[in-house]
Amino acid sequence: MPLTRKAYRAAILHSLADPAEVGVDASYEYFEDGLLVIENGRISALGHAGDLLPSLPADIDITHYQDALITPGLIDTHIHLPQTGMVGAYGEQLLDWLNTYTFPCESQFADKAHAEEVADIFIKELLRNGTTTALVFGSVHPQSVNAFFEAAEKLDLRMIAGKVMMDRNAPDYLTDTAESGYQQSKALIERWHGKGRLHYAVTPRFAPTSTPEQLARAGQLLGEYPDLYMQTHISENKQEVEWVKALFPERNGYLDVYDHYKLLGERSVFAHGVHLCDDECARLAETGSAVAFCPTSNLFLGSGLFNLPMAEKHKLNVGLGTDVGGGTSFSLLQTLNEAYKVMQLQGARLSPFKSLYLATLGGARALRLEDKIGTLQPGTDADFIVLDYNATPLLSYRLKQANNIAETLFVLMTLGDDRTVLQTYAAGNRVHQR
Known part of the structure; x- marks a missing residue:
């Protein structure tokens, strides 16, 4: 050349x-x-x-x-491809919002043509907003991830995505099994991980929608392939936190569920973390895990205010996430506008240079890609x-x-x-x- x-x-x-x-x-x-x-x-x-x-x-x-x-280029460490069509859905908090809007919207991705159409819209929106790298949730359907990676590969984008693993507490039309989730994820890893500038993320939706068997299989995948990512949600909403305690009474809190199944690590990104405690922040930092701070979504769904100073105290890697469709904008500039307000409400400051860091180099560090992007x-x-x-x-x-x-x-x-x-x-x- x-x-x-x-x-x-x-x-x-x-x-x-x-x-x-x-x-x-x-x-x-x-x-x-x-x-x-x-x-x-x-x-x-x-x-x-x-x-x-x-x-x-x-x-x-x-x-x-x-x-x-x-x-x-800006870096979005938490966003949902299949929720593009339901951004700005009215009137619910997290768990009701999932059942009312999210699951029906995600069911459409069984159709490859639909997945391809939305992947095209989604990538154009990212690029229009200056986002050059994103950590992306697909739906439970492998075709959602194939469609996204096919579109990203054509433009030589550095993108990370994964098929949602979800085998309980969701509609039958949207669940896999511990075994099928593992096998489908494995096939996607073999096809896409490390191809061009693409990376794969093992993606259990969150602890309530995976059985212990499925969480164990997710951990198994991380052990089988070096350099894989892992993405999930944690401590977004108080009801959700209580639900996890009821589902996993043998574990010592929400983070301990993921820890037990070997899902913490240097390429593990946990979205939200609004209701984490000091000990959980310390454990995330100790394992090299990161948190995606999603201010727009946390305000829109009434989830709470992320404690960035506590994360800083523990030297925990933090990236920024739009969390579309809980978040209402693909723009990380608009997301930083909301992040500033979230800090103000807690009596804390967010300097413009810390904001720049969160949207670029901080995101790259959260993804362990600071040698390639973010500066x-x-x-x-x-x-x-x-x-x-x-x-x-x-x-x-x-x-x-x-x-x-x-x-x-x-x-x-x-x-x-x-x-x-x-x-x-x-x-x-x-x-x-x-």
């Missing part, structure tokens, strides 16, 4: 570390007039335009953006987005009053949405143009 080299000039910002660990000033790198150089799908150089331009060949293709900010460091995948300062009249006017990059960033996260994303790039290829 011939060497393809391109450069992109604009204001450029990315995270270097967690502000909670190194302080805000050491947590990011900002170039007011920056240059990002891409070679064959990877970042080869990043710096001040004035420093880098003299070293580049005269014929290099340079795209110069005015009034724009380049950041790493704009040379050598990493060229997954990046271009944010337009003039996307809406109000945004344009407001940003003219901003005095520094911190204020600019905060306004983008408060007023920004899919309209703010001018372009999205994955592996150096433009995959969305507004």
Whole structure:
């Protein structure tokens, strides 16, 4: 293949570390007039335009953006593909919401054509919103995952997904068995895990919908294949927590159910964690597991407020999740708007640089992919987005009053949405143009 080299000039910002660990000033790198150089799908150089331009060949293709900010592609650590068609469903809390809206919607994915149609809509929505990597729940049907991976592979996206395992406490039309869930997952792993930039996640929906036999089989899969992911839900809703205690009286709490079946580990991501206690946070951190913070969904379903300071105290990896369809937006910018409010309600601050971290490098660390995505460091995948300062009249006017990059960033996260994303790039290829 011939060497393809391109450069992109604009204001450029990315995270270097967690502000909670190194302080805000050491947590990011900002170039007011920056240059990002891409070679064959990877970042080869990043710096001040004035420093880098003299070293580049005269014929290099340079795209110069005015009034724009380049950041790493955004990372969504919790989202449901089959719930795209029921976003914004009225009036229930978690358990009733699942039965009333979610399960009937997911039943449609037995049809491969339906799965393919929704996968196309879903991926376009992710890219329109600047999300270049997501950890995705399929439905119980293998075709939901096949359709998603087929669409993601065509665009060379770095995506992680898995077939839901669910063998009880759900409608008959939507359950597998411990054995069929294991065999179907195994076939999907053999087909997709590690193919291009795709990864597989073992996906028991949550403890109440899996028998002990199925949870044991999920743990078995993690033992059989190195580098697999595991995704599930934990401690989202108080009724759910009580239900788990009733279903697993022999276990010492919700997290201990997953721990017992060997589901904790460096690539295990637990969505929500709103009602975790200190000991559970400590155990998650000790095992290298991560939590997906889903503020929009937690507010919409009335689940509660995630305690980010407690997670930080335990040095627990935290990513950000839109949790569509409990969450009401594919936009991680809008999700950060809600995250700020969740912290405010608890008397805590969420700085714009911590927000940037959560949506990029924090998500990459939660997924153990920080060597590949989440920053704009040379050598990493060229997954990046271009944010337009003039996307809406109000945004344009407001940003003219901003005095520094911190204020600019905060306004983008408060007023920004899919309209703010001018372009999205994955592996150096433009995959969305507004």
